[in-house]
Amino acid sequence: MERAYMAAGLALALAGPALAQTAPAPAAEPPVVNSPANAAVYMIAPRPGARVRSPVLVQFGLRNMGVTQAGSSARDAGHHHLIVDSTLPLVPGQPIPADKNHLHFGGGQTEVRVDLPPGRHTLQLVLGDALHRPFAPSVQSAKVEIVVLSPQPRPRPRRAAQTRRRW
Numbered sequence: 001m002e003r004a005y006m007a008a009g010l011a012l013a014l015a016g017p018a019l020a021q022t023a024p025a026p027a028a029e030p031p032v033v034n035s036p037a038n039a040a041v042y043m044i045a046p047r048p049g050a051r052v053r054s055p056v057l058v059q060f061g062l063r064n065m066g067v068t069q070a071g072s073s074a075r076d077a078g079h080h081h082l083i084v085d086s087t088l089p090l091v092p093g094q095p096i097p098a099d100k101n102h103l104h105f106g107g108g109q110t111e112v113r114v115d116l117p118p119g120r121h122t123l124q125l126v127l128g129d130a131l132h133r134p135f136a137p138s139v140q141s142a143k144v145e146i147v148v149l150s151p152q153p154r155p156r157p158r159r160a161a162q163t164r165r166r167w
């Protein structure tokens, strides 16, 4: 028991000086990175209204900024994000989510083949900074709506060939 009190006293003595100091401020979020004037991200493919089959080739275009890798704070550069069947705006200053609707291309990729089920889908590009956050103002494409067609049916084996084999 006495030992426990002593331990508590020691802990208080150690904590004392720390408590006397002002609590450290929570780590400030790095400031949002500004995008240069005339920066634009756009979808080279698919075109709006395109009727395509999966996997869909999506090609990313970028003007007046450079493509870099995630984590790189190279000036006036960022990495692409593809927003699938979801709606911007994202939360300013917050990283773009990473899930099946928010795909990151932190390796600096400029195209992807994405598997999509048949039906209507929307695609949108947004450029992110080193920390996966949209720039200010956000550099993002128009939302493109496409139709993914059902997979082509497999060619059926020719009946004649089968018949011949059977005979």
Ligand SMILES: [Cu+2]
Pocket: 070, 079, 080, 081, 096, 104, 105, 106, 128, 131, 132
């Ligand atoms: Cu990212």
